[in-house]
Amino acid sequence: MRSTPRSPAAPPAHRFDRGPVDTGPSTGPPRRPTHLAARAARWSVRHRKLAVGGWLLGVVLAIVIGSLVGTNSLKDIDYSVGEDSRAQHLLAEHGYVDTATENVLIQRATPAVDAQTLLADPQIRATLADAATRIQASGVAIALRGPVAAAGVTADPGLVSHDLRSVLLTFDLKGTEDDHASVDPALDAVAAVRAAHPTLSVEQFGDASANKALDATLGKDFHRAELLALPLTLGILLAVFGAVIAALVPMALAMTAFVASIGLVAFASRAFPTDATATSVMLLIGLAVGVDYALFYIRREREERAAGHGPERALEIAAETSGHAVLTSGLTVAASLAGLFVTGMGAFTGVAVGTIIVVLIAVLGSLTALPALLSMLGDRVEMLRLPWRRRSATAPRARRGRRSRRVQHGDGDATTVTGPVLDPREELRQRRHAYQAHLAKPGVMGRLLRRPGITAAVTGGLLLLLTLPTLGMHTAEQGFDDIPKKLPIMKTYERLSAAFPGGQVAAHVIISTTDGSTVTTPQASQAIQTLRDRALATGKLYNPVVVSLTPDQQVARISLPIAGNGTNGESISALKTLRSTVIPSVLGSDSNLRADVTGTTAGSADFNQRLKTRTPLVIAFVMVLAFGLLLGAFRSALIALVAVGLNLLSVGASYGLLVAVFQHHWADGLLGYTSTGAVTNWLPLMLFVILFGLSMDYQVFVLSRVKEARDAGLSMRDAVMVGVRRSAGVVTSAAVIMVAVFSIFATLSQVSMKQLGVGLGAAILIDATLIRVVLMPAVLTLLGDRLWRGSGSGSDLDDDTRAELPRQHGGHPGQPEGVPGRSGDLAGERLPEGASRTVRPRPDYPTPRWALPPN
Numbered sequence: 001m002r003s004t005p006r007s008p009a010a011p012p013a014h015r016f017d018r019g020p021v022d023t024g025p026s027t028g029p030p031r032r033p034t035h036l037a038a039r040a041a042r043w044s045v046r047h048r049k050l051a052v053g054g055w056l057l058g059v060v061l062a063i064v065i066g067s068l069v070g071t072n073s074l075k076d077i078d079y080s081v082g083e084d085s086r087a088q089h090l091l092a093e094h095g096y097v098d099t100a101t102e103n104v105l106i107q108r109a110t111p112a113v114d115a116q117t118l119l120a121d122p123q124i125r126a127t128l129a130d131a132a133t134r135i136q137a138s139g140v141a142i143a144l145r146g147p148v149a150a151a152g153v154t155a156d157p158g159l160v161s162h163d164l165r166s167v168l169l170t171f172d173l174k175g176t177e178d179d180h181a182s183v184d185p186a187l188d189a190v191a192a193v194r195a196a197h198p199t200l201s202v203e204q205f206g207d208a209s210a211n212k213a214l215d216a217t218l219g220k221d222f223h224r225a226e227l228l229a230l231p232l233t234l235g236i237l238l239a240v241f242g243a244v245i246a247a248l249v250p251m252a253l254a255m256t257a258f259v260a261s262i263g264l265v266a267f268a269s270r271a272f273p274t275d276a277t278a279t280s281v282m283l284l285i286g287l288a289v290g291v292d293y294a295l296f297y298i299r300r301e302r303e304e305r306a307a308g309h310g311p312e313r314a315l316e317i318a319a320e321t322s323g324h325a326v327l328t329s330g331l332t333v334a335a336s337l338a339g340l341f342v343t344g345m346g347a348f349t350g351v352a353v354g355t356i357i358v359v360l361i362a363v364l365g366s367l368t369a370l371p372a373l374l375s376m377l378g379d380r381v382e383m384l385r386l387p388w389r390r391r392s393a394t395a396p397r398a399r400r401g402r403r404s405r406r407v408q409h410g411d412g413d414a415t416t417v418t419g420p421v422l423d424p425r426e427e428l429r430q431r432r433h434a435y436q437a438h439l440a441k442p443g444v445m446g447r448l449l450r451r452p453g454i455t456a457a458v459t460g461g462l463l464l465l466l467t468l469p470t471l472g473m474h475t476a477e478q479g480f481d482d483i484p485k486k487l488p489i490m491k492t493y494e495r496l497s498a499a500f501p502g503g504q505v506a507a508h509v510i511i512s513t514t515d516g517s518t519v520t521t522p523q524a525s526q527a528i529q530t531l532r533d534r535a536l537a538t539g540k541l542y543n544p545v546v547v548s549l550t551p552d553q554q555v556a557r558i559s560l561p562i563a564g565n566g567t568n569g570e571s572i573s574a575l576k577t578l579r580s581t582v583i584p585s586v587l588g589s590d591s592n593l594r595a596d597v598t599g600t601t602a603g604s605a606d607f608n609q610r611l612k613t614r615t616p617l618v619i620a621f622v623m624v625l626a627f628g629l630l631l632g633a634f635r636s637a638l639i640a641l642v643a644v645g646l647n648l649l650s651v652g653a654s655y656g657l658l659v660a661v662f663q664h665h666w667a668d669g670l671l672g673y674t675s676t677g678a679v680t681n682w683l684p685l686m687l688f689v690i691l692f693g694l695s696m697d698y699q700v701f702v703l704s705r706v707k708e709a710r711d712a713g714l715s716m717r718d719a720v721m722v723g724v725r726r727s728a729g730v731v732t733s734a735a736v737i738m739v740a741v742f743s744i745f746a747t748l749s750q751v752s753m754k755q756l757g758v759g760l761g762a763a764i765l766i767d768a769t770l771i772r773v774v775l776m777p778a779v780l781t782l783l784g785d786r787l788w789r790g791s792g793s794g795s796d797l798d799d800d801t802r803a804e805l806p807r808q809h810g811g812h813p814g815q816p817e818g819v820p821g822r823s824g825d826l827a828g829e830r831l832p833e834g835a836s837r838t839v840r841p842r843p844d845y846p847t848p849r850w851a852l853p854p855n
């Protein structure tokens with residue numbers, strides 16, 4: 001007995017760009033995939049070394065050249081909008097140099113009878129004099145102000161606290177607010193004063209000292225997050241693949257994509273400056289999509305190998321299916337992130353550029369370097385399998401024993417079947433019967449889909465209930481409240497705010513003239529004094545009031561400490577009083593003076609107002625663009641509409657959880673923070689575009705598997721069940737990775753980072769469980785054949801790709817009903833007596849549950 005020789009006309013099996021290896025009769029030439037993902041994969045596999053080498057070289061060049069170019073960072077003025085932006089640009093145009101202000105708080109244990117008694121205290125006076133001397137000697141301080149005059153110190157009576165136990169010494173650091181002298185010498189000087197006067201409390205607080213403490217804390221936080229994120233992701237991938245090499249490939253793709261993006265962002269920052277937040281979001285998104293895309297690709301390639309396809313054919317099917325899903329998903333994510341450009345706000349455009357770049361780089365790597373690398377590795381991608389994931393030695397033997405009753409083994413890799421074989425009609429009937437029996441036991445999902453209307457109503461109602469808290473969402477700039485309360489610098493801030501309310505969150509009124517005259521005229525000086533008096537009379541603005549002029553004396557800056565913490569309702573109320581009552585009462589319509597308000601409170605209010613007007617435009621832009629991309633990918637307006645609607649529901653539910661957790665105090669101890677009663681003002685819009693994009697990863701992948709099953713001839717209900725079941729493993733794995741990485745950010749010290757981590761993690765968890773596993777299958781089942789009219793013949797997949805799915809065979813002329821005409825099918829033809837057939841044995845690694853109809 002010998003194997004049937006290969007036909008001379010058969011194409012070689014090692015070429016990825018050729019058709020499937022079939023030796024039997026064919027019904028016609030197979031249709032070759034023509035979309036971009038398949039063409040890119042074919043080119044990469046034909047030029048494997050060039051594709052992998054070019055990818056690595058491109059990553060190295062991007063990071064090296066990007067480092068030489070340097071990244072252009074956002075400045076404080078770039079974050080401002082509206083009246084706040086107008087005021088800041090006015091100061092900049094007239095040469096005003098904003099400086100970093102520091103405060104030295106000196107407190108005694110008991111209050112004095114009055115301010116004069118407090119200032120007459122010998123210990124207070126000695127400490128003030130010593131602090132002024134040491135700070136001036138540090139060489140980094142200018143413009144010292146104190147409650148009493150001294151050498152180099154300007155007297156300001158407003159620097160005595162209302163509790164009559166505290167005095168304040170303030171100074172500015174040399175340089176500008178964005179580029180100031182080091183605060184370390186001043187901190188050392190204050191530490192020396194504290195040691196020399198142990199009977200009093202001497203502490204320092206300001207923007208520079210707070211940023212120093214915060215940078216040290218955040219540096220440790222992000223270092224810990226990096227140390228946790230990468231091993232955690234690798235551990236999950238090891239559990240998914242059960243092999244070290246297979247787990248390392250997605251990690252390598254994600255990290256090289258992120259590194260290359262950092263280099264490319266340096267070029268993009270010339271036009272769109274960026275900041276540290278953009279880098280953090282890039283790491284989150286880059287790790288998420290890079291790992292997900294590689295996971296989708298590799299799992300499909302492994303599944304096709306387990307189904308019996310050769311290495312090259314399995315890779316081609318993966319490129320045609322998962323590769324196309326990756327391309328569609330990546331473009332949708334990028335389109336969603338592009339919605340941030342609609343805001344016209346520097347805080348968002350920098351993030352948009354960075355994240356779009358990292359997503360597109362991850363897509364490029366998935367379509368080129370990844371298939372080339374998988375082609376190089378072949379089945380060696382399964383090397384270094386974990387011990388508990390290896391099959392026992394008896395498993396393949398037992399499987400061969402079961403098959404020996406109908407298959408006789410030869411000496412080679414192939415198996416020769418001789419003599420009479422089972423009637424193809426009977427074999428097909430048995431296989432279809434076994435498969436239908438298997439499908440008749442669908443588990444929990446099948447029971448849910450028996451009543452899709454009730455399932456959709458209950459699940460949708462639960463998600464709408466989670467969305468309800470969104471109606472009470474309050475957004476604000478976190479300011480100093482974003483800094484962890486446990487830091488010593490924040491303890492100083494709390495004591496300083498109690499002694500001098502609003503001192504650190506002053507409102508700045510910018511007075512300018514409409515005719516180009518100076519603000520030093522008697523009329524202007526009187527208006528400034530009147531504005532100061534009326535502002536203090538409201539009880540919502542406090543001393544010390546500081547007035548400073550630009551070098552050309554055409555603009556005055558009046559700093560008024562404001563009630564509240566700068567972003568809460570008390571501060572917003574004070575700002576409204578200042579803008580709508582105090583300023584109009586001082587500057588009439590006939591005055592040549594104009595006033596604009598800036599500062600933390602004004603910036604937060606104007607930022608929120610801009611978001612309110614631009615957010616609907618962003619949402620509309622993202623939805624329309626996503627709808628168009630999905631329509632082009634699936635050729636069904638109803639599918640695109642369902643996908644967009646489910647994404648909106650997912651985002652709404654995550655908003656509701658965000659409000660429930662961070663606008664109340666019940667989770668403070670659980671997450672290690674103190675609620676500020678507000679959501680970070682930039683977070684909702686950022687979450688929307690990120691979540692809308694990332695949700696497409698799951699939607700596109702699941703819908704593509706459903707469409708494959710539907711095109712193969714299954715009913716819509718069965719296609720939904722098969723598609724969701726077959727994609728459940730990879731979607732769950734991807735979701736676990738995302739949730740794990742995002743959860744790490746919930747452990748960081750900054751409240752804004754906690755909100756970002758909880759918001760993203762909760763949304764992905766909801767999306768991958770309630771929506772993808774329950775709600776979406778129910779909705780698809782309800783809609784039924786209306787989703788894809790005429791499905792079953794329009795797929796780009798050839799028959800080899802569809803063979804894994806149970807089909808309602810249409811047959812060909814001259815064939816009995818139920819007998820497929822595809823060459824290579826076990827039941828495709830009857831062998832004459834004495835003829836032989838070559839059959840490939842299945843591989844020894846596990847076959848996915850839904851990879852083939854049961855034998």
